[in-house]
Amino acid sequence: MPGLLPSPQPSPLGRGGKNPKHLSLGGKRSEGGKVGWGEGERGLPRKITENQNPENPKVAGFTLLELLIAMAIFAIMAVMAYGGLRAVLDTAQATSARAERNRQLQRTLTLLHNDLMQAQPRPVRDALGDDETALRGGHGDELLSLTRALPDLTQQDDHSRLQRISYHFHDGHLQRRVWNRLDRTQASAPMTRDLLAAEAVVIRFLGDEWTTFWPISGGALPKAVEIVLTMPGLGEIRRAYLLQL
Numbered sequence: 001m002p003g004l005l006p007s008p009q010p011s012p013l014g015r016g017g018k019n020p021k022h023l024s025l026g027g028k029r030s031e032g033g034k035v036g037w038g039e040g041e042r043g044l045p046r047k048i049t050e051n052q053n054p055e056n057p058k059v060a061g062f063t064l065l066e067l068l069i070a071m072a073i074f075a076i077m078a079v080m081a082y083g084g085l086r087a088v089l090d091t092a093q094a095t096s097a098r099a100e101r102n103r104q105l106q107r108t109l110t111l112l113h114n115d116l117m118q119a120q121p122r123p124v125r126d127a128l129g130d131d132e133t134a135l136r137g138g139h140g141d142e143l144l145s146l147t148r149a150l151p152d153l154t155q156q157d158d159h160s161r162l163q164r165i166s167y168h169f170h171d172g173h174l175q176r177r178v179w180n181r182l183d184r185t186q187a188s189a190p191m192t193r194d195l196l197a198a199e200a201v202v203i204r205f206l207g208d209e210w211t212t213f214w215p216i217s218g219g220a221l222p223k224a225v226e227i228v229l230t231m232p233g234l235g236e237i238r239r240a241y242l243l244q245l
Contacts, residue, residue, distance in 0.1 A: 097233075098233060101196070101231060101232075101233060101234060102234075104195060104196035104197075105196060105229070105231065105234070105237065107195065107196075108174065108195040108196050108229075109227075109239055111176060111195070112167070112227060112239070112241070113239075113241060114148075115146060115148050115165050116146070116225055116241045116243060117241070117243075118148040118149045118150075119134070119135055119146045119147065119148055119221060119243055120134060120146075120147045120148060120149050120162060121134045121147075121219070121220075121221060122134050122147040122162060122182065123147075123219055124147060124164055124182040124183055124184070125182075125183040125184065126184060127184045127185060127186045127188060128186070132145065133215050133219040134146065134147050134219055134221065135147070135214065135215070135221050135222065136214055136215060137203055137205060137212075137213070137214045138203075138205075138211075138212045138213035138214060139213075141168050141169055141170050142166060142167075142168055143167045143168060143169055143174075143201060143202075143203045144166070144167040144203050144225070145164065145165065145166040145167075146164075146165055146166075147162055147163070147164055147165075147182060148162070148163055148165050149161055149162055150162070150163060162182055163178055163179065163180055163182075164178070164179040164181075164182050164184070165177070165178055166178075166179075166190070167203070169198070169201045172197055172198065172199070173194045173195070173196070173197055173198070174194075174195045174196050174197075174198055174201050174229075175192055175193065175194055175195065176192070176193050176195055177190035177191065177192050177193075178190055178191045178193075179191075196229075196231070197231070197232070198229050198230060198231050199230040199231065199232060200228075200229075200230040201227070201228070201229055201230070202227070202228040203225065203226070203227050203228075204225070204226045204228070205222040205224075205225055205226075206222050206223045206224040206225070206226070207222055207223065210226070221243055222243065223242070223243065224240055224241060224242045224243060225240070225241050225243065226238065226239065226240040226241075227239050227240075
């Protein structure tokens, strides 16, 4: 009839404007973890997805591709860090080796200088009883042999303050051998010390001219002695010593 209001239709939300429990918008029961409907703003139905369902939470994680990318970046950084560390270690090792060569060279030159400055014109007998001049050199791997005086720190006799010193170049190493007894026997063993590694060692003696063999004649001491060392990384080093006659 005209003037009459239409009768209200039943709401699908049920009484009070709320959606009945476990009912979807179409009146079907929602299954756990699947799309369903819940109460939204102003009591209207709201769509609930699987990730939004508080009863079935899902923790997010990295994908396999993301893990592979992260591992590749880490590997690149590790290689770069190792390369830098290796360069530092190589530099430190080279510096240490060069410093050790310099120390050995300085020690060798100091010993040779002290031996030559204390050279004495005292001949000796070798292990076979043959005579040796006070200073000799250029005999095979025997570069230089001499009799030297020790510092006068005690009141002992002159014989006990003399030593026989010999420099040999053997298997790429310069050696210094010391005998505390001048006139040796076959049982006499020297104290041997490796001084340094070298590519070549040459000792020359000055008489009327430079020579690699001494004595030329008689048993006199040379006027001067020169040593030429060829060392890896340092090149050729020359030192000349004027003997105190």
